[in-house]
Amino acid sequence: MPKRALAVALVLLLAYPAAGRAATGGVVFQISTTTAGTWKVAVRNVRNLEAAGTRGRDIEMVVLGPAIRILLRSSPVARNLAALHASGVVIEACKTSVRRAGLKTGAILPFVRYIRSGIAEVVRRQREGWAYVRP
Numbered sequence: 600m601p602k603r604a605l606a607v608a609l610v611l612l613l614a615y616p617a618a619g620r621a622a623t624g625g626v627v628f629q630i631s632t633t634t635a636g637t638w639k640v641a642v643r644n645v646r647n648l649e650a651a652g653t654r655g656r657d658i659e660m661v662v663l664g665p666a667i668r669i670l671l672r673s674s675p676v677a678r679n680l681a682a683l684h685a686s687g688v689v690i691e692a693c694k695t696s697v698r699r700a701g702l703k704t705g706a707i708l709p710f711v712r713y714i715r716s717g718i719a720e721v722v723r724r725q726r727e728g729w730a731y732v733r734p
Contacts, residue, residue, distance in 0.1 A: 655687025
């Protein structure tokens with residue numbers, strides 16, 4: 600099988616839950632950019648989901664790559680993230696991205712949960728049947 604076809608098959612396999620496994624109804628956001636517009640859209644999307652009845656605890660924001668800097672205590676969106684967290688939204692930082700950015704864990708907002716791999720978390724949630732959003 601050609602490499603490209605194998606890669607497509609692997610992505611499809613990982614993106615959908617196994618047969619017989621019920622979807623959980625959660626939504627996972629992958630945020631990998633520091634662009635202010637992207638963050639505004641992401642926050643607005645989460646608020647719209649909550650207004651439509653999705654509970655905060657069923658929403659995860661997985662932050663990885665260059666976007667990890669947006670989780671700093673000095674971030675311009677720190678208040679928005681704190682409000683999302685207060686509503687139950689889980690905000691997660693990729694440990695690999697934190698390390699690569701040379702950041703100390705104390706520099707990150709205190710309510711952020713650390714995960715080993717951001718992309719692995721996104722794939723895991725998709726396999727569990729969570730909807731995937733990348734604003």
